[in-house]
Amino acid sequence: MGHGGRRMTHAQIAETITVLEGLHYRRDVQTTLRTEFDRRLYGRREEIRQGVVREGRGIALLGASGSGKSTVIEHLLKRHPELVLPDPGRERADVISFRVPSPASLKEVGRTALTALGYDLKRDRSATIIWGIVRELLQKRQTLFLHIDEVQDLKTSQSKQVIQNVINTLKSLMQHPEWPISIILSGMPEVRKMLNFDPQLARRFYPIALRPLSFTGDEEMLRDMVGSYLHKAALPPSSGIYTDEVLMRLLHAGAYEFGIVIEIIIAGIGEALMAGSDCLLLEHFAMAFRRRTGCYDGLNPFLAPDYRDIDPRKLFPEWED
Incomplete structure (x- = not known):
């Protein structure tokens, strides 16, 4: 890839930059994230094998804009050797990932989750019905993890009641009596305020900070x-x-x-x-x-x-x- 003393063409420079942008520089925090993720992955699989149902546990990956949150999560999920990722020709999906939409209402987040699950909502439904369908599809697709990115948008300009509704929805997914889900939240540092809003939710999450x-x-x-x-x-x-x-x-x-x-x-x-x-x-x-x-x-x-x-x-x- 070197230029050997000759000026590179625009095409060669573009190729080099694209290769550099595709590199992944590993950080210590990724070892922590992988360890906590694997504890939940293999623990849940063993519970399924034994017919045991325990509530899901979450991971909260928080960092400022530009800290590399999305890259860290993407590398974990796409490079994990034993994860079954969503595929149009396959029903099973170990993990479903989506980004909080705008507007970030509970209903719109549910609609986005349905899209990520491959479900086409043909007519308007209430938030309660939408999230009921989400729960059914998570079980049907044998999904173990739900990753929600940019979670801080759920809290922005929302009333305390709306925030509590979001929290209750997350808890209901993790406490499902037949198919509990582990949740990965990624977002800005202010997400901790939403988690700490309800101590019952906070205790279910392992915090990982991408510090400056x-x-x-x-x-x-x-x-x-x-x-x-x-x-x-x-x-x-x-x-x-x-x-x-x-x-x-x-x-x-x-x-x-x-x-x-x-x-x-x-x-x-x-x-x-x-x-x-x-x-x-x-x-x-x-x-x-x-x-x-x-x-x-x-x-x-x-x-x-x-x-x-x-x-x-x-x-x-x-x-x-």
């Missing part, structure tokens, strides 16, 4: 991340790219979130390849951030002296009043 990165705790991983992506792109680093100063600027530019940091690493490599450079330089990271946010140099974390005062998530920051 820090230079003190993640310096070694950060160096390895940059090196891994450069190696795959066959692009050497410049002599200063691994300095503490550059890596701290990279962390800040990525809002200290794992997924965003990786996006900037890949974008910086793309800028280096587009420029025909024979190594990755600080200026390539600066160019990548400029394209990402539309900022001028004074608000670019890779160039500004006081970069810690910059909010890296804002677009066109110089236009603010």
Whole structure:
């Protein structure tokens, strides 16, 4: 994949970037997630084998925007060697996954769950009836896990009664007398407020947090991340790219979130390849951030002296009043 000293074509650069975007950098939190998931998977299968019915247990994976929640869950479910995933030609599906729709009413969430289960709701039904059908289909398809993504949207602008209805629905799935379900919730940190709204629900979930990165705790991983992506792109680093100063600027530019940091690493490599450079330089990271946010140099974390005062998530920051 290396350019061997020759400027790469746009097609070759696009191919390289696509390969880099498809890489999966494994994190410690994934070991925890896989362990808790497997406990529920193999435990439930053994209960089924013995004819035992116990209430389902859940996992709550919470992290800020850009922390990599969706990637972590997708990798777990799609790469698990013993999961039967949904397939149009097969009734059994060990896991059903969907994203909370907008508007995020209990009824619309139920309709989305039915779609994920392959059911075509031909006429309008009440939320109670819809969720009754969901329960029947989960049992019919022998589903063990229901994964609901972006769960924070269930809580947004909802009354306490609506939130309680959501909680009661989740509990009813986990407490089904014949076919209890384990639920995986993924979303922003504010989901914990919904879980803590009902202590009975909270005790049924194992919490896993995708915490922000820090230079003190993640310096070694950060160096390895940059090196891994450069190696795959066959692009050497410049002599200063691994300095503490550059890596701290990279962390800040990525809002200290794992997924965003990786996006900037890949974008910086793309800028280096587009420029025909024979190594990755600080200026390539600066160019990548400029394209990402539309900022001028004074608000670019890779160039500004006081970069810690910059909010890296804002677009066109110089236009603010």
